[in-house]
Structure formats: structure tokens, C-alpha cells
Amino acid sequence: MKKLFGVFALVSIISLAKAQGLQSFLPSGKYIGTAVNDNFFNNPSANGADYETIVKKDFNVLVAENAFKMGSILANKPADPLNLKLSDLNLSYVDKLISFTQSNNIRLRGHNFVWYAFPPSWLTTEAANWSEAQLYSFTKQYITLLAGHCKGKVAEWDVVNEAINDNSTPALRSADTWYAKATSPQAFIDSCFYYAHAADPSADLFYNDYSIETSYSNKQSSMLTVIQGMVDRGVPINGVGLQCHFESGVNTGDWVYTEVGKVMDKLGVMGLKCNVTELDLRICGSASSITEQADEYKHFVNILLTKSNCNSLLLWGFTDKSSWIPGFFSGCGEALIYDNNYQPKPAYTAMKEALQASNSVKITNANSIAAVVYPNPSTGNFMLSSSADILKISVFNVQGKEISVVENVKEGFGENFSQGIYLLKIVDVYGNERYEKIEKR
Numbered sequence: 001m002k003k004l005f006g007v008f009a010l011v012s013i014i015s016l017a018k019a020q021g022l023q024s025f026l027p028s029g030k031y032i033g034t035a036v037n038d039n040f041f042n043n044p045s046a047n048g049a050d051y052e053t054i055v056k057k058d059f060n061v062l063v064a065e066n067a068f069k070m071g072s073i074l075a076n077k078p079a080d081p082l083n084l085k086l087s088d089l090n091l092s093y094v095d096k097l098i099s100f101t102q103s104n105n106i107r108l109r110g111h112n113f114v115w116y117a118f119p120p121s122w123l124t125t126e127a128a129n130w131s132e133a134q135l136y137s138f139t140k141q142y143i144t145l146l147a148g149h150c151k152g153k154v155a156e157w158d159v160v161n162e163a164i165n166d167n168s169t170p171a172l173r174s175a176d177t178w179y180a181k182a183t184s185p186q187a188f189i190d191s192c193f194y195y196a197h198a199a200d201p202s203a204d205l206f207y208n209d210y211s212i213e214t215s216y217s218n219k220q221s222s223m224l225t226v227i228q229g230m231v232d233r234g235v236p237i238n239g240v241g242l243q244c245h246f247e248s249g250v251n252t253g254d255w256v257y258t259e260v261g262k263v264m265d266k267l268g269v270m271g272l273k274c275n276v277t278e279l280d281l282r283i284c285g286s287a288s289s290i291t292e293q294a295d296e297y298k299h300f301v302n303i304l305l306t307k308s309n310c311n312s313l314l315l316w317g318f319t320d321k322s323s324w325i326p327g328f329f330s331g332c333g334e335a336l337i338y339d340n341n342y343q344p345k346p347a348y349t350a351m352k353e354a355l356q357a358s359n360s361v362k363i364t365n366a367n368s369i370a371a372v373v374y375p376n377p378s379t380g381n382f383m384l385s386s387s388a389d390i391l392k393i394s395v396f397n398v399q400g401k402e403i404s405v406v407e408n409v410k411e412g413f414g415e416n417f418s419q420g421i422y423l424l425k426i427v428d429v430y431g432n433e434r435y436e437k438i439e440k441r
């Protein structure tokens with residue numbers, strides 16, 4: 001018992017060192033992350049020291065905003081693009097993020113192997129002269145080299161990004177892509193997944209896109225048809241990423257959260273994961289406020305926590321000091337959870353509160369003994385709030401075995417309960433007894 005206490009004390013000290021960042025409140029198997037910007041790789045002093053401190057404190061999954069894209073990795077034209085060598089790939093930023101995530105015990109997401117947009121400038125001209133077989137050969141070599149280099153270090157990859165047409169007819173882009181020589185864009189996409197799987201069989205492979213989050217966009221039905229087809233053909237796909245670049249107060253609200261939940265369920269039925277991969281909630285003019293935005297961010301945390309096939313919620317950056325939004329949407333900004341000076345915004349607090357609340361234990365049906373148990377944010381113990389003084393709480397596991405008795409409960413209890421369902425026998429000072437179910441999540 002003494003030894004066990006020692007272990008708990010040690011775990012507590014380590015937890016405190018993590019300074020109660022967002023990720024410290026997550027149940028196991030769930031991840032909250034951010035994209036790291038270009039300065040992280042080539043000009044950290046422009047970000048300032050707070051940038052890295054916040055990344056380590058709050059997030060347990062990272063993705064590079066640009067550094068893993070073909071436009072960065074093959075920015076320089078290789079001597080022979082149809083005979084690619086590992087040394088043709090500029091992997092310095094990739095390796096930097098691999099080593100950062102490994103030394104800080106952070107999960108790494110790769111974005112992306114194939115994207116019609118922003119290819120290396122030489123590729124569009126070059127690929128227009130290739131045969132279809134040469135296009136396939138180049139793509140296979142690129143994915144094989146990069147996925148192989150990152151094998152076991154990148155937990156999940158966006159294999160193909162934004163391949164579906166905005167106007168949905170036909171479903172897949174072709175003429176506006178560097179891979180237009182593929183007579184069947186679908187066969188080309190399938191192949192990309194096969195190449196990635198062969199190079200790193202343990203990585204989760206994703207299709208990632210925007211405007212697929214709700215059924216009000218025609219793109220969603222195209223996506224479901226495309227993905228169902230891939231599943232039916234046995235293509236090694238593990239999930240779909242919903243980018244979720246939304247305008248606060250405009251493309252938000254209960255209907256959106258419900259819709260996001262529904263598409264996650266539909267993909268779950270196909271046996272797939274569905275993650276939020278690029279969330280930001282831009283504020284444009286007076287359409288919203290940072291208070292409204294806070295509530296919206298909270299809903300996305302709840303989606304992460306309640307959807308079993310959603311394991312990650314990634315933000316497209318975390319600080320308004322560095323975001324693609326103002327440069328892309330004129331008059332819009334403030335899309336993220338820290339302000340320009342790295343001060344947490346209401347959105348940050350709301351996310352944290354949603355995560356803390358998810359750790360709470362609820363006592364149900366407590367009529368004569370109205371009692372609520374909630375987590376003490378600084379210790380992780382459970383606190384009891386009751387209308388009557390409680391004499392004793394006995395805790396039973398689901399097998400009915402009494403595993404703990406706490407007497408004269410005035411302060412915290414329950415720090416050593418693992419996740420699960422328990423039965424409490426609560427006795428107050430007047431001898432009233434109640435049996436209540438509690439769930440530690």
C-alpha cells in the first residue's frame with residue numbers, strides 16, 4: 001500500500017510538471033493537437049520561447065502546417081524525378097519534428113503525400129509530359145521513400161488531401177491536378193493508399209478534406225460514396241479527416257455539431273476513424289465574438305470526447321500571432337485559442353473546462369442525499385459536495401466487491417480509482433443510506 005502511494009505521489013508530481021495543459025485532462029487514446037508553423041523549423045526566435053512551451057504543455061499530437069508537403073520536401077527539382085533517391089527529399093524539417101515529438105512523447109501526424117494544390121513548381125510542367133505509367137512510378141517512389149523514412153514515427157498520414165471537386169461533378173478532381181494523366185483519379189488515389197500501406201503497415205491512413213463536415217454540402221455525399229467504394233474494394237484506408245475551417249457564428253451552432261457527429265457515425269459504420277484535423281473558427285466583423293467562439297470550441301472538445309471513432313482534435317495553429325486566416329479571408333482573424341501575445345483566450349478556458357468536466361464523476365438519482373462529485377483541478381482527487389454531512393462512502397466495483405471505504409468524507413477522495421463504473425453506498429450522519437452508480441471517465 002505504501003509502495004502504491006509512492007507510485008501515486010510520483011505520478012502526481014509528473015502530472016503537476018505537465019502544468020495542467022489541455023492534454024493533461026484527456027482520457028487515454030484521445031489526442032488534442034496543433035499544426036506547427038514554418039518558423040518552428042526555420043526561425044524559432046520569430047515565434048519566441050512561449051511558442052514551444054505552449055506546444056509541449058497543451059498538445060499531445062502535432063502536425064506540420066507545411067513542412068511535410070511535397071511542395072516543401074521536393075521544392076528543388078531532383079536530378080531525375082523518375083528515379084527518385086532518398087537524398088532528393090529535403091527531410092531536415094521532417095526529422096526535426098520527428099525528434100521533437102519523440103523526445104516529448106507527442107504523437108505525430110503527417111500531412112500529406114498527395115495534394116493537387118501547391119505542388120513543387122517544377123512538377124506541374126514536368127508531369128504534363130509524363131505518361132500515365134511514369135506518373136504512377138513517380139508517385140510510388142515518392143510515397144515509398146517518405147513513408148519508409150518515417151516508418152514507426154508518424155502515427156497517421158493524410159495520404160490524399162482535397163481530391164474531391166467542390167461542385168461534385170465529377171466527384172474527383174482531375175484537370176486541375178498535377179496527376180491529370182491518371183485516366184482514373186480513383187484508381188490513382190487507391191494506389192497512393194496501397195503504396196503508403198506497403199511502406200508503413202502500422203500507420204493509420206487518412207483521406208482529408210474541407211466542406212465534407214455537413215450534409216448541407218454536396219461534397220459530403222461525394223466523399224461518402226468515394227470512401228465507401230474504397231472500403232468495399234479493400235483499399236487500406238483507416239479514416240477520414242474533417243478539416244473544419246469554420247466561420248465563428250456563421251458555420252457553427254448545434255446543427256453543425258450534430259452534423260459532424262452524424263458523419264463520424266456514418267464513417268464509423270464503415271469501420272473508419274474520423275478526426276477533426278484543421279479546426280479554426282475565424283471571427284469576421286461583428287458576426288461573432290471571442291465569447292461565442294469559446295462556446296464553439298467547447299463543442300468540438302465534446303465531440304472528441306464522445307465519439308468513439310474520433311481520436312484526435314487538431315487545431316490549425318494555436319495562436320492568432322500565426323495563422324493563415326487573415327491572409328486568406330480578408331477582414332477575418334482571431335481564429336485560434338491563444339491571442340497574439342500568447343495569452344489564453346476564452347476559447348482556451350472553455351476547452352479546458354470541457355476537458356475537466358469530462359473527468360468528473362456523477363452521482364445519479366441522489367434524491368434524499370443530493371451529492372455531486374467533481375474533480376479538484378489541482379490535485380486530481382474527487383471532491384464531494386453534499387447537502388448533508390456524509391458519514392461514510394463505500395465503493396464497490398462492478399463485480400460487487402467492496403474496494404474502498406471512506407469515512408467522514410469532508411474533502412477529496414477517489415484519487416486512485418481507475419476509469420470505470422462503481423457503485424457507491426453513501427451513508428449520511430442521520431443514517432440515511434443511498435446506493436448510487438458513479439462513473440469515472
Ligand code: 9MR
Nearest residue numbers: 065066069071111118161210243278324
Ligand atoms: O496554412 C497553410 C498555409 O500556410 C500554406 O501556405 C497553404 C499552402 O501550402 O496551406 C495551408 O494549409 C492548408 C492545408 O494544408 C490543407 N487544408 C487547408 C489549409 C489552409 O489553407
